[in-house]
Amino acid sequence: MFGDFMFWNCADKKIEYGERTLIMGIVNVTPDSFSDGGSFFNPADAVERALILEAQGADIIDFGAQSTRPGYSEISADEEWERLAPVLSAFRQKSDIPVSVDTYYPSVAEKSLKAGANIINDVSGRVNPEMAKIVKNRRCGWILTYNGAGAQQQAADFFNAALLEAQALGINKDQLCFDMGIGFGKTRQQDLSLLANVADYKIADVPLLLGVSRKRVIGEYSRQSDVQKRIYGNIAADTAAILGGVDIIRLHDVENERQGILMADAIKGAAGGK
Numbered sequence: 001m002f003g004d005f006m007f008w009n010c011a012d013k014k015i016e017y018g019e020r021t022l023i024m025g026i027v028n029v030t031p032d033s034f035s036d037g038g039s040f041f042n043p044a045d046a047v048e049r050a051l052i053l054e055a056q057g058a059d060i061i062d063f064g065a066q067s068t069r070p071g072y073s074e075i076s077a078d079e080e081w082e083r084l085a086p087v088l089s090a091f092r093q094k095s096d097i098p099v100s101v102d103t104y105y106p107s108v109a110e111k112s113l114k115a116g117a118n119i120i121n122d123v124s125g126r127v128n129p130e131m132a133k134i135v136k137n138r139r140c141g142w143i144l145t146y147n148g149a150g151a152q153q154q155a156a157d158f159f160n161a162a163l164l165e166a167q168a169l170g171i172n173k174d175q176l177c178f179d180m181g182i183g184f185g186k187t188r189q190q191d192l193s194l195l196a197n198v199a200d201y202k203i204a205d206v207p208l209l210l211g212v213s214r215k216r217v218i219g220e221y222s223r224q225s226d227v228q229k230r231i232y233g234n235i236a237a238d239t240a241a242i243l244g245g246v247d248i249i250r251l252h253d254v255e256n257e258r259q260g261i262l263m264a265d266a267i268k269g270a271a272g273g274k
Contacts, residue, residue, distance in 0.1 A: 008207050009174045010118040010141030013098045015060070017207050017247045021261050024060040024100065024250040025053030026213065029083045030067045043086040047094065050087075054097050056254040061095075062121055063087055064102030077105040084112060092116035100143070106130040113138045119177075123147055123184065127162050132169035142171065143209060146181035155180060155194060156201035163203060177248070179209040183216060191217035195237055198244025210241045211250035213257075235260030243268055 005019040015022070029046045050061045065083035066075050080103060091099070092115065100119035101112040109120045109131060118140055122131060125147025135142045144166070146158045159178050166176060180201070182191045194201075195212070202208050212218060213234055214227045222233030231253055238249050238257065242264040251257050 006205060006207075007174060008141055008177060009139065009172065010098060011113065011139055013118045013141075015098055015141070020265050021242050021246065022059040022207075022248045023057055023254055023258060023261060024062050024209070024248055025050070025056075025058030025254050026250060026252050027053070027061060027063050027087075028067070029063060029065045029087055043090060046087045047090045050091055051094060053254045054095055057258045058097070058254050060098045060100055060119070060248070061091070062100040062102055062119075062250060063091075063117075064121075066103070077107045080105060081108050081111055084108065085115065088112060088115040088117060100141070104128070104131070106134055110134045110138075113140055119143060121145075121179075123179075123181070125181070125184065127165040127169065129169055132166060132171055135175065136170045139172075139175065141177060142166070142175055143177045143179050145179040145184060147184040148181070148186075156203075159201060159203050159206075163206065173205060177207045177209055178203060179211055179250075182210070182212045188217045188220045191215075192221065195240055196244075198241050198246055202245040207247040208245060209248040209250055210238065210246045212237045212241075213249075213251040213253070231256050239264040239267075243271075 005016050008015040008017055027046050027050045053061060063084060065080045084101065098119065099117045100121045101117045102121040103109055104122050104124035106128065120135060120140060121143040123145040125145055127144065144162050146155050163176065167173065180194050182194060214230050218230045218233040218237060219225055222230060224230050224233060234251065234257055238260055249261055
């Protein structure tokens with residue numbers, strides 16, 4: 001739709017992007033997520049939710065077992081893996097869709113990849129050499145998050161520096177994906193500036209991911225305090241980001257938000273993918 005497509009190399013998956021916006025469906029295997037209140041903490045419920053998101057149009061499923069909501073309490077790597085292990089095992093028996101695991105623990109990343117994950121979604125905000133070694137050996141996808149304060153120019157600096165660091169550690173460029181880190185160490189105005197200026201910090205030949213679903217910036221500017229009712233604000237943010245050049249949207253509500261993504265893609269295609 002937009003023109004030339006590219007591949008994001010993620011272990012045994014080559015994920016095509018660039019022709020349309022991809023959807024990453026979120027499944028929180030946590031008791032304290034801000035967005036869904038532990039609805040999928042039970043492994044069977046988490047697997048069922050992932051299968052529903054896949055049926056609704058998700059291209060990638062992102063499992064997370066540690067909440068990163070404001071004021072969260074960190075759990076250990078052992079506890080995180082204890083939550084993830086039964087979910088990954090059961091889901092891989094039912095689906096071959098690309099799977100991302102949201103973790104910054106290298107030990108959890110390695111176990112997850114052995115269990116069938118393809119991507120490590122690392123929100124630590126740094127290029128961890130220990131994590132890089134695992135990513136290199138497994139040839140998986142690696143999402144690096146801009147986890148710090150600042151506006152769009154600082155995001156560009158972070159992504160360029162992260163690219164050089166990762167390559168110096170033996171990671172191929174086509175394994176990387178960057179996440180602008182909405183809500184991570186930023187004010188709501190800084191979040192808004194990132195959404196409004198995507199083209200200023202998008203790195204050529206590296207997919208860019210937006211994860212704004214149900215976050216505080218949506219609540220503040222759409223004046224919606226109920227996280228479950230922020231769908232319209234989410235769609236508006238998705239559309240602006242897609243027109244700016246975002247390649248992947250990470251979200252909770254695939255069924256409804258997919259409509260906005262398809263419409264944004266159509267508009268972008270009509271504009272020649274610019």
